[in-house]
Amino acid sequence: MPTRNTSPAVRPEESGRAVEGGTKRERARHGAARRRGRSERFAPYVLIAPAVLIIVALRLYPLALGVNFSFTGDGDANGTAVGLANYLELLDDPLFQTALANVGLLVLLLPVAVAIPGLLATFIYLKVPGHRFFRSVYFFPAVLSPVIVGAIFNLMLSFDGPLNELLGTIGLGPVDWLGDPGVAKFAVVGVQIWATFGMALVVFLAGFATLDASLLDAARVDGASLRQSIWHVIIPSLSQTIQFVFVTTMIGMLTSMFGLLYVMTSGGPEGSTYLPEYYIWIQQGQMNRPALASAASTVLFLIMLVVGLLQISVLRRAGRED
Amino acid sequence: MxxxxxxxxxxxxxxxxxxxxxxxxxxxxxxxxxxxxxxxxxxxxxxxxxxxNIATAWNSVGMARYFANSLFVVAASVFLLLWLGSMAGFALSRLPFRGSKALFIGCLAALFIPFQVIMVPLSRVMADTGLIDTYPGLILAYVAQFLPFTVFLMTSYYRSVPREIVDAARIDGNTVYGVYRRIMVPIGRPALLSVGILDALFCWNDVLIALLMMPSADHRTLMVGVTSLRGQYTDNIPTFASGVLIAAVPVLLVYLFLQRQIADGVTAGSTKG
Incomplete structure (x- = not known):
C-alpha cells in the first residue's frame, strides 16, 4: 500500500504551504490591486491612444484640412480665401463634367454589377455541379491588384491583341477597345466588374448561409418556379445582404478604379474615362492645383454620402412593399 | 432546381x-x-x-528591388496594424471606460473616408513633417488607411470572447496589459490571421498611396513598378507579362492556401454591420 503511506505524509505539508502561501499571496494581491487601481485606470486609454492618434492625425484632420483647402486659391493665391471659385471652376471644366457623367453611368450599371454575382451565388447555393470550383475561380480576380488586372487587360484588349484576333476568326471587329472614346469607358467598367464580382459573390454566399432552407423547400413543394423562389423567398430574406452589396459595390466603383484607369487608359481617349478620383490625382499630381483637387475631393465625398443614403432609403422602401 | x-x-x-x-x-x-x-x-x-524572361524582369527591370520594397513595407504595416488594432479592439470591446462608445463611432466614421478624399491634404501633412518619400511615411499612410477597418473587425471579434475569461485572468493577478498579452492576443489569433491577410493584400495591391507617398524611382513598390513597365516594354510583351506574373504570383500563393480566411475577413463586415 504505498499510495496510502505517501499521500497522508504529503497532503498536510502541501495544504499547510498552500494556506501560508495563500495568505501571503492574498496580501500581495490586495496591495497590487490598490496600486493597479491607480495606474490601471488609464490602461484603456493607453491601449487605444496610438490608434486614435493616428486616425485623428492622418484621417480626420486631413478631411477637415481638405475642406478648408477647397475654399482657398492655388498658385499665387495660395492660402487666400476665394470662396466658391474652385467649385465654379470644377463645374465649368469639361473633364470634371465627363467624370460626373461617368459616375452617373456607374450608378446606372450598378444593378447589373449586383445582379450578376447575386444570380451566380444563387446557383452556387443550389449546388450546381462544380459549385465549389466555381466559387474558388470566381473569387480569385477579386484579390488581384487593379494594376495587375489592368496590365493583363491591356494585353487582352490592345488593338492588335488576342480578343480582336479571336473576334476576327468569327468575322467580327476589330474593335478599338481602349482607343475609342465611346467604347473605352464600357471596356473599363466591364473589366472592373470582371475583377470584383467575386467579392460580392462571397458576401452573397455568406448571406445565403443565414437563409432558412425550409422556406425554399416549402416554396418548391408548393410548386414555385426558380424565378418565383428568387423573387418571393430569396430577395426578401437577403435584403440586408443585398443592401450591403449595393453600397460596397458603389463605393468600390467610386474609389477603387484608379489603378485600372491609370494602367489601362490614363483617363483617355479624349478624357472619356475620367472619374472624380482620377481627376483629383491629375489636378494634385500633374497640374499642381491642390486647392482645385480638394474641391473635387469634397464633391466626391458628398456624392458618396448622397448615393449611400439614397440607396439605403430606396432599398428600405422596396423591402417594406414586400 | x-x-x-x-x-x-x-x-x-x-x-x-x-x-x-x-x-x-x-x-x-x-x-x-x-x-x-x-x-x-x-x-x-x-x-x-x-x-x-522572368530573369530579365527580375534583374534588369528592377523588379527585385521593387519586390523587396513591397515586402518590407507590407510586413511593417501589417505588424503595426495588428498590434495597434488588437489593443484598441480589446479596449473598445472588453474594458469599460468613459468615451468608449464615442471613440468606436469615430472609428466607424473614419472607415467611410476614402483615401481619394484626403489624399491632397494628407500629402501636404506628410511633406510638412518630412515623411514624404520615406519608408516610415508610406507605412504610416497604410496604417492610417486600414486601421479603422482593423479596429472595427478586432472589436467585433473580441465582443464574442466571454467576459468571464477576462475577469478570471484579472482575479488571477494579471494587469490589463497582461490580460492583453496572455489572453487576448492568443485568443484573437483567428481574427488576427484573417484581418492580417486582408490588410496585407490591401497594402500589397495598392498603387495610389504608393505613387503619392513615394515619388522617387528606387522607392517604388512592386505595383508602381508594374505600371512603369507599361511604358518601357510596349514592344517586348513577354518581358512585360513576366513582370506582371512576378507581381501576381505571391497573391496567387496566398489565395491558394488562405482562401477561406480571406473570405471570412471580407464577409465579417456584412454579417455584423
Whole structure:
C-alpha cells in the first residue's frame, strides 16, 4: 500500500504551504490591486491612444484640412480665401463634367454589377455541379491588384491583341477597345466588374448561409418556379445582404478604379474615362492645383454620402412593399 | 432546381469560369514565350519555358528591388496594424471606460473616408513633417488607411470572447496589459490571421498611396513598378507579362492556401454591420 503511506505524509505539508502561501499571496494581491487601481485606470486609454492618434492625425484632420483647402486659391493665391471659385471652376471644366457623367453611368450599371454575382451565388447555393470550383475561380480576380488586372487587360484588349484576333476568326471587329472614346469607358467598367464580382459573390454566399432552407423547400413543394423562389423567398430574406452589396459595390466603383484607369487608359481617349478620383490625382499630381483637387475631393465625398443614403432609403422602401 | 436544369446552368457558369481564369493563363503563357513566338502566334502553348524572361524582369527591370520594397513595407504595416488594432479592439470591446462608445463611432466614421478624399491634404501633412518619400511615411499612410477597418473587425471579434475569461485572468493577478498579452492576443489569433491577410493584400495591391507617398524611382513598390513597365516594354510583351506574373504570383500563393480566411475577413463586415 504505498499510495496510502505517501499521500497522508504529503497532503498536510502541501495544504499547510498552500494556506501560508495563500495568505501571503492574498496580501500581495490586495496591495497590487490598490496600486493597479491607480495606474490601471488609464490602461484603456493607453491601449487605444496610438490608434486614435493616428486616425485623428492622418484621417480626420486631413478631411477637415481638405475642406478648408477647397475654399482657398492655388498658385499665387495660395492660402487666400476665394470662396466658391474652385467649385465654379470644377463645374465649368469639361473633364470634371465627363467624370460626373461617368459616375452617373456607374450608378446606372450598378444593378447589373449586383445582379450578376447575386444570380451566380444563387446557383452556387443550389449546388450546381462544380459549385465549389466555381466559387474558388470566381473569387480569385477579386484579390488581384487593379494594376495587375489592368496590365493583363491591356494585353487582352490592345488593338492588335488576342480578343480582336479571336473576334476576327468569327468575322467580327476589330474593335478599338481602349482607343475609342465611346467604347473605352464600357471596356473599363466591364473589366472592373470582371475583377470584383467575386467579392460580392462571397458576401452573397455568406448571406445565403443565414437563409432558412425550409422556406425554399416549402416554396418548391408548393410548386414555385426558380424565378418565383428568387423573387418571393430569396430577395426578401437577403435584403440586408443585398443592401450591403449595393453600397460596397458603389463605393468600390467610386474609389477603387484608379489603378485600372491609370494602367489601362490614363483617363483617355479624349478624357472619356475620367472619374472624380482620377481627376483629383491629375489636378494634385500633374497640374499642381491642390486647392482645385480638394474641391473635387469634397464633391466626391458628398456624392458618396448622397448615393449611400439614397440607396439605403430606396432599398428600405422596396423591402417594406414586400 | 431539377437535376437537368442544374447541368444546363453549369454550362454558362463553366464558360464564365474559363473567361475568369483564361486571361491569367494567357499572361503566364506569354511570359514563357520568346518575342518571336508571341508575334507569330500569341495563343499557342509555348514550346519551351523561357524562364529568362522572368530573369530579365527580375534583374534588369528592377523588379527585385521593387519586390523587396513591397515586402518590407507590407510586413511593417501589417505588424503595426495588428498590434495597434488588437489593443484598441480589446479596449473598445472588453474594458469599460468613459468615451468608449464615442471613440468606436469615430472609428466607424473614419472607415467611410476614402483615401481619394484626403489624399491632397494628407500629402501636404506628410511633406510638412518630412515623411514624404520615406519608408516610415508610406507605412504610416497604410496604417492610417486600414486601421479603422482593423479596429472595427478586432472589436467585433473580441465582443464574442466571454467576459468571464477576462475577469478570471484579472482575479488571477494579471494587469490589463497582461490580460492583453496572455489572453487576448492568443485568443484573437483567428481574427488576427484573417484581418492580417486582408490588410496585407490591401497594402500589397495598392498603387495610389504608393505613387503619392513615394515619388522617387528606387522607392517604388512592386505595383508602381508594374505600371512603369507599361511604358518601357510596349514592344517586348513577354518581358512585360513576366513582370506582371512576378507581381501576381505571391497573391496567387496566398489565395491558394488562405482562401477561406480571406473570405471570412471580407464577409465579417456584412454579417455584423
Amino acid at each position: 431539377r437535376r437537368v436544369a442544374k447541368w444546363v446552368v453549369a454550362v454558362p457558369m463553366a464558360i464564365l469560369a474559363l473567361a475568369t481564369i483564361y486571361p491569367l493563363i494567357f499572361t503566364a503563357n506569354v511570359a514563357m514565350k520568346t518575342r518571336r513566338e508571341y508575334v507569330l502566334d500569341r495563343f499557342s502553348l509555348t514550346e519551351s519555358l523561357h524562364w529568362e
